Amino acid sequence: MQNDMNSGTSLGLIRAQPPLVHCITNYVAMNIAANVLLAVGASPAMVHAPEEAGEFAAIADALTINIGTLSSTWLEGMHAAVTAANASSKPWVLDPVAHHATGFRRQAVAKLLDGRPTVIRGNASEIIALGGGVSLGQGVDSRDSVEQAEEAAVLVARRYDTVVAATGVVDFVTDGHRSVHIAGGSAFMPQVTALGCALTCLVGAFLARNPEDPFAATIGALSTYAVAGEAAAEGADGPGSFSWRFLDALSLLEPTVLDARARIVSL
Amino acid sequence: MQNDMNSGTSLGLIRAQPPLVHCITNYVAMNIAANVLLAVGASPAMVHAPEEAGEFAAIADALTINIGTLSSTWLEGMHAAVTAANASSKPWVLDPVAHHATGFRRQAVAKLLDGRPTVIRGNASEIIALGGGVSLGQGVDSRDSVEQAEEAAVLVARRYDTVVAATGVVDFVTDGHRSVHIAGGSAFMPQVTALGCALTCLVGAFLARNPEDPFAATIGALSTYAVAGEAAAEGADGPGSFSWRFLDALSLLEPTVLDARARIVSL
Amino acid sequence: MQNDMNSGTSLGLIRAQPPLVHCITNYVAMNIAANVLLAVGASPAMVHAPEEAGEFAAIADALTINIGTLSSTWLEGMHAAVTAANASSKPWVLDPVAHHATGFRRQAVAKLLDGRPTVIRGNASEIIALGGGVSLGQGVDSRDSVEQAEEAAVLVARRYDTVVAATGVVDFVTDGHRSVHIAGGSAFMPQVTALGCALTCLVGAFLARNPEDPFAATIGALSTYAVAGEAAAEGADGPGSFSWRFLDALSLLEPTVLDARARIVSL
Numbered sequence: 001m002q003n004d005m006n007s008g009t010s011l012g013l014i015r016a017q018p019p020l021v022h023c024i025t026n027y028v029a030m031n032i033a034a035n036v037l038l039a040v041g042a043s044p045a046m047v048h049a050p051e052e053a054g055e056f057a058a059i060a061d062a063l064t065i066n067i068g069t070l071s072s073t074w075l076e077g078m079h080a081a082v083t084a085a086n087a088s089s090k091p092w093v094l095d096p097v098a099h100h101a102t103g104f105r106r107q108a109v110a111k112l113l114d115g116r117p118t119v120i121r122g123n124a125s126e127i128i129a130l131g132g133g134v135s136l137g138q139g140v141d142s143r144d145s146v147e148q149a150e151e152a153a154v155l156v157a158r159r160y161d162t163v164v165a166a167t168g169v170v171d172f173v174t175d176g177h178r179s180v181h182i183a184g185g186s187a188f189m190p191q192v193t194a195l196g197c198a199l200t201c202l203v204g205a206f207l208a209r210n211p212e213d214p215f216a217a218t219i220g221a222l223s224t225y226a227v228a229g230e231a232a233a234e235g236a237d238g239p240g241s242f243s244w245r246f247l248d249a250l251s252l253l254e255p256t257v258l259d260a261r262a263r264i265v266s267l
Numbered sequence: 268m269q270n271d272m273n274s275g276t277s278l279g280l281i282r283a284q285p286p287l288v289h290c291i292t293n294y295v296a297m298n299i300a301a302n303v304l305l306a307v308g309a310s311p312a313m314v315h316a317p318e319e320a321g322e323f324a325a326i327a328d329a330l331t332i333n334i335g336t337l338s339s340t341w342l343e344g345m346h347a348a349v350t351a352a353n354a355s356s357k358p359w360v361l362d363p364v365a366h367h368a369t370g371f372r373r374q375a376v377a378k379l380l381d382g383r384p385t386v387i388r389g390n391a392s393e394i395i396a397l398g399g400g401v402s403l404g405q406g407v408d409s410r411d412s413v414e415q416a417e418e419a420a421v422l423v424a425r426r427y428d429t430v431v432a433a434t435g436v437v438d439f440v441t442d443g444h445r446s447v448h449i450a451g452g453s454a455f456m457p458q459v460t461a462l463g464c465a466l467t468c469l470v471g472a473f474l475a476r477n478p479e480d481p482f483a484a485t486i487g488a489l490s491t492y493a494v495a496g497e498a499a500a501e502g503a504d505g506p507g508s509f510s511w512r513f514l515d516a517l518s519l520l521e522p523t524v525l526d527a528r529a530r531i532v533s534l
Numbered sequence: 535m536q537n538d539m540n541s542g543t544s545l546g547l548i549r550a551q552p553p554l555v556h557c558i559t560n561y562v563a564m565n566i567a568a569n570v571l572l573a574v575g576a577s578p579a580m581v582h583a584p585e586e587a588g589e590f591a592a593i594a595d596a597l598t599i600n601i602g603t604l605s606s607t608w609l610e611g612m613h614a615a616v617t618a619a620n621a622s623s624k625p626w627v628l629d630p631v632a633h634h635a636t637g638f639r640r641q642a643v644a645k646l647l648d649g650r651p652t653v654i655r656g657n658a659s660e661i662i663a664l665g666g667g668v669s670l671g672q673g674v675d676s677r678d679s680v681e682q683a684e685e686a687a688v689l690v691a692r693r694y695d696t697v698v699a700a701t702g703v704v705d706f707v708t709d710g711h712r713s714v715h716i717a718g719g720s721a722f723m724p725q726v727t728a729l730g731c732a733l734t735c736l737v738g739a740f741l742a743r744n745p746e747d748p749f750a751a752t753i754g755a756l757s758t759y760a761v762a763g764e765a766a767a768e769g770a771d772g773p774g775s776f777s778w779r780f781l782d783a784l785s786l787l788e789p790t791v792l793d794a795r796a797r798i799v800s801l
Contacts, residue, residue: 018675020672020673026313027294027297027313027561028297028298028301028313029298030561030562030603031298031562031563031565031566031727031728032298034562034727034728035726035727035773035774035777038724038725038726038727038773039725039772039773039774043673043674043675044673044674044727045632045635045673045674046560046561046562046602046603047603047632047635047636048603048605049604049605049606049638051605051606051636051638052604052635052636052637052638052639055635055636055637055638056635056636059635059672059673060672060673068313069297069313069314069315070316070319071315071316071318071340072316072318073605098312098314101312101314101319101322101323101326102314102318102319102322102323103319103322104316104318104319104322105319138287138326138327139287139310139311139312139326139327140310140311140312141285141310190305191305191306191518192302192305193298193301193302193305193311194298194301237515237519238306238514238515238516238517238518238519239302239305239306239514239515239518240302240306240510240511240512240513240514240515240518241511241512241515243302243511243514243774244511244774244775244777244778245774245775246774247772247773247774247777248771248772248773248774248775249772250772251725251772251773251774252771252772293580294561294564294580295564295565295568295580296565298565299565335580336564336580336581336582337583337586338582338583338585338607339583339585365579365581368579368581368586368589368590368593369581369585369586369589369590370586370589371583371585371586371589372586405554405593405594406554406577406578406579406593406594407577407578407579408552408577457572458572458573458785459569459572460565460568460569460572460578461565461568504782504786505573505781505782505783505784505785505786506569506572506573506781506782506785507569507573507777507778507779507780507781507782507785508778508779508782510569510778510781511778
């Protein structure tokens, strides 16, 4: 591992000093995203109106933007928040949900990318499409494998000078130069809606406590998910019983256990 | 049973080739509706903005419209989606939540009905009011029995040349000529918010894989709910423990079990 | 206890004749708030559009307003609802989420206070800020203790001639003259998002069935939460397993058990 701060240390810092994570996310994800952040120890806040999104982003420790249930007013709020985050040097994460599905989304994401996100997190189809490739995805679920998205992820990371995470069965994280695989999680995870969106918010929490190293912060958030997901799957019979066990697992995860169980392979 | 394709076959097709179900539903329902669709094996997408709802409806395999937390902008998106669904011959479902409560809702539903929904699903109070009768319902919960809504359901089905499902303790489905009762489910179901709204989205999934026979598709979705609801109630102590067991039960339901346990009575 | 109707009697009345509670709440809270109301036996309805919020408030038995994910259109709907509730003498509850965080929120709350809420419920940071004090809170989570908010609560109750509830480890309820502490609940409760927002809606349900005594109604709702929260915590390992047990506990709570276990201390 090349990163300076390990994942467990970051998790400990989140618990010791809960970061205020400003999430502009979709209606489907809001509740589970807030619960994921609370379970880990962070303090979520969902604030989207153009009248206040900028003011709030300046107060928060990190910002996350997810275009899942996009509308033009929300897009205004997103831009206000991104501008304020950049002006006050706060890290921010972009989750370009189904950006390849419609013209409205493609244009929205193109403009959001001008705001230079610190991290981009998406599924394989979304990352492939960001790189200019043709993905099989039509809606919000990926129909491509992470492996097929790795080349696009590196390309996107270099083009926008950002960290890119393509998440799936095995996650891929790259800053365009260094790359890792993160194994773990559970087959139940894609059966629970918006867990990917909630992960984007968790990346925000890790960035807030490790802003100097977005690559390590992203790895920290994804490892947390992978380890908690494995633990939660043990007693689960389906996505319903997995879902609440996952929140329990996140809240019970010890920093040392995170570091011991994380399966991160540098490439 | 008069329908050509049985419910189990439809469920198997949904799992084998996940339909993309475009849901424009209310804020309360979005998360549970997406989880219901994922549990069954379908791929949900919540897209409502007027700028893209039409484009997305043309990509999706079915559309569902629910007016639960209605606003004028959302209504615009609904109309764009309905127009596109009709233009590309995609089936669509209308859920006229509490349409009798206010003038705004009454007008909205009148206009949506011009878009000729393939299926209408509502509770007894809503179906009675659609038929022009006086219901006891004031809010989103039904205060009438399904039995009292059957005449109205047949009338509405004939008037709009559609399939109508009035759901409750025993569901009633009619295309205006053929009618069935579907028994099952659990008394916990009305204690969990938005399960009816989520069922509307599930009707969309069954329609997507059996578009030729909306009557059978509706029966398939309702039977799936009834059988999974019965299974989930077994270990449940209240609406909280029922809710996640229900998602598990949906994901574990085998097509052959669905057909064996479904209690459908042709009238 | 000075109140005329005890909490158990109110809970029994809610179950016997489910009040229609009109909730204009935030996107994060909507689902859990509706589930809390259903678990207790009330009938929730989420209606926010300016076109119908007033008409609906006049039909409903009580109104609750929460500014969590505020926007200008929603604020219009809130004002229409408040005006109609006042015109038809329906009680209403204000939840001033993070009102001290931005100028937009401060102005919104100032205007909503002109509508003379029957009850104000907030966390300690919010109540301190309402009283004009400087709170440590920045986002939606409190960073102050309820004890520190008691003086402000009394001041606010007197200034606006209302009941104020500051909720936390031990709740404080005052009408500016009488005050109580309510103990109970669980440390898991602040780890589950929007439980405070859902409590605001529950205050609405109790007000609907005890409109003559808002002080007692507020105590009833808070006691219900405290007793059900303690019961739910018994088998819980984390916020995930607490959350569904809490809904079960609310639905299983007997009026006599509520009165027997409630730990209310008059001050």
